[in-house]
Amino acid sequence: MKKHIVIVGGGFAGINLVKSLVNDNRFQITLVDKNNYHFFPPLIYQVATSFIQASNISYPFRRLFSNYENVHFHMGKLVKVDSETDSIETDTGRIRYDYLVLALGTETNFFGMENVQKCALPMKSIEEALYLRNYMLLTLEEAARNKDAKEAEKLQNIVIAGGGPTGVELAGMMAEMGRYIAQKEYPEIKLRFSNIYLIDALPSLLSPMSKLAQEAAYNKLEKLGVKIILNVAVKDYVDNKVILADGKTIETETLIWTSGVIGREVPGIPEESVGKGRRLLVDAYNKVQGTKNIYALGDIALQLTEEKYPKGHPQLAQVAIQHAKNFAKNLKRIEDGKVLIPFKYNDKGSMAIISKYNAVVDLPKFSFKGFFAWLTWLFIHIIPLVGFQNKVRLALDWLRLFITNNPSIRLILQPKRNNI
Ligand SMILES: Cc1cc2nc3c(=O)[nH]c(=O)nc-3n(C[C@H](O)[C@H](O)[C@H](O)COP(=O)(O)OP(=O)(O)OC[C@H]3O[C@@H](n4cnc5c(N)ncnc54)[C@H](O)[C@@H]3O)c2cc1C
Known part of the structure; x- marks a missing residue:
């Protein structure tokens, strides 16, 4: 049996x-x-x-x-x-x-904040990632149509709650998209992703990583124009306003939740x-x-x-x-009928990409950053992908995308049964 x-x-x-x-x-x-x-x-x-x-x-x-x-x-x-x-x-x-x-x-985890759970955009599954992609592309279209400069600016405010690897990677990529893509393809929009806020309740970004990684992420994102707010938690999200623990508010229609x-x-x-x-x-x-x-x-x-x-x-x-x-x-x-082996974790290190050609890597004995760290990140993230075709396709896509700065899949696809 x-x-x-x-x-x-x-x-x-x-x-x-x-x-x-x-x-x-x-x-x-x-x-x-x-x-x-x-x-x-x-x-x-x-x-x-x-x-x-x-x-x-x-x-x-x-x-x-x-x-x-x-x-x-x-x-x-x-x-x-x-x-x-x-x-x-x-x-x-x-x-x-x-x-x-x-x-x-x-x-x-929305930490019991009902309004945040109802209106913020999580990013933990493929469905949520595709929803976020559509949402941001639709918001950009709305901003491009809006003749009122103040309203258009509000539409472009993006708040990312959570300064871990996901928040850092997202902020870096969005800031670069603003530079390379929005300028070319959304000429109506003046600000072009210039209002990306990255918020964390802890005193540093990438908190479980080394000091070198934390500082590198902070400095690079700041250079890219990301507004980093540390030591302050998000408390609520009401009427398109993110309310922070220190009482300050940020107006936005896009609150991305990568906080826990x-x-x-x-x-x-x-x-x-x-x-x-x-x-x-x-x-x-x-x-x-x-x-x-x-x-x-x-x-x-x-x-x-x-x-x-x-x-x-x-x-x-x-x-x-x-x-x-x-x-x-x-x-x-x-x-x-043999004796069991207790689990023992072998820590192989951690890493995060900050922007194009720039990443941070913490190995158990030392840390490094920059271009070589970026290459290491790419390599390490291709190897565990399931399916040989996926590995090759992703490697080729990355090669083309990093050279041309021009990802071309900005399609707003919203499946419907009857599209009349
Ligand atoms: C955005 C993001 C970025 C990350 N980046 C990194 C990183 O760079 N490095 C790193 O080491 N870790 C990273 N992690 C963490 C890493 O993904 C997790 O540690 C890892 O996926 C845990 O594996 P798991 O098998 O326990 O769970 P998961 O990989 O989450 O798998 C859970 C599975 O359960 C299925 N499932 C869930 N609920 C049900 C249900 N009710 N019934 C049936 N099936 C169900 C899901 O569909 C899924 O297939 C990241 C996580 C996220 C969300």
Whole structure:
């Protein structure tokens, strides 16, 4: 009898777990995801800014695992875990498991601010990135039509809340778009993306990175004209006004929210197994506390067992990938009756792109910035893309785009059934 492993979530953790188990015939695997594709979150800001196509960084699960008989894909959204009957309920059917692996990742955290949640633009999925792309292109068209200079200026104010890698990368790319594209293609608009605000409640940008990275990001973005506001949190968003904790306001129709994440809710999991940031508390082998055969990997897992990471591991792709690889080994060891290996995170560093030809890289022993860091960033972000075609296409697209400064996919595509 094969053991049935149900993996919910085909992100970095989910697909790396499938890849590590496909060649072991003792396992039958069902991958459940609400989308029919895997995607690469670190590059969705380039989709949102019309720089690359969504298809450059996404890949269908069915194609990815079409050569493996022991892998089945089930498109559906997790509704509930029922540990009494060892089954999960999805919006498209019920599935029984021997082992359940929760790898659902996180969702945007609006910190309880209802108006922000209702009106700000999050950027965590392909759908949200495409929505943001359409929204910004439509706003630009509106600004180009508007004869009232003050109104046109307001329409061009862009506020990005969150000075982490995503906020920094987005601000840099938008500032450059203003220079290279808006000048040429939107001649009616005078200001051309000159009012990009980047706001963070902490005292520096890229707060988990080195001082060198933080200063490089600050200086370069400032040179590009981005208005950086630190040490102040966004408190509310009312009548197209962003309200800051110090009482100041910024008028804008575009508030982009890259400020934080929270674990996805998993109904059916005991309340006491849910820790800070709504992450699932797991032991050193990724088993969810208080359960017998339910495991959690990646962003949604809160593992407090490693001395070096008393508050849990950072929510990064490398943690998710390494969780998956270690857990695959342990599943095989469970079947073989061997002693399990506790998880140990191997920090390979972090990086962020600031603008064209300019990035920052923190390696475990040293940090560097500038052109070489930019090349490193490009290389590191192509390698983990799923699908050889995607890697080649993206490399060629980047080459052309960085040379010509002219991404040509600024299409406002809004699917409708009946377009009369
Ligand atoms: C904009 C952005 C930029 C980032 N940049 C970097 C970076 O540069 N470097 C880095 O290391 N990390 C980066 N990260 C973080 C990194 O993407 C995560 O750490 C990583 O994706 C975590 O992997 P995961 O498998 O745990 O979850 P995810 O990759 O988030 O995958 C979760 C999967 O679960 C599916 N899912 C969600 N809910 C349900 C449900 N109810 N039912 C079924 N399926 C569901 C989703 O469709 C998705 O496929 C970035 C994240 C974002 C959002």
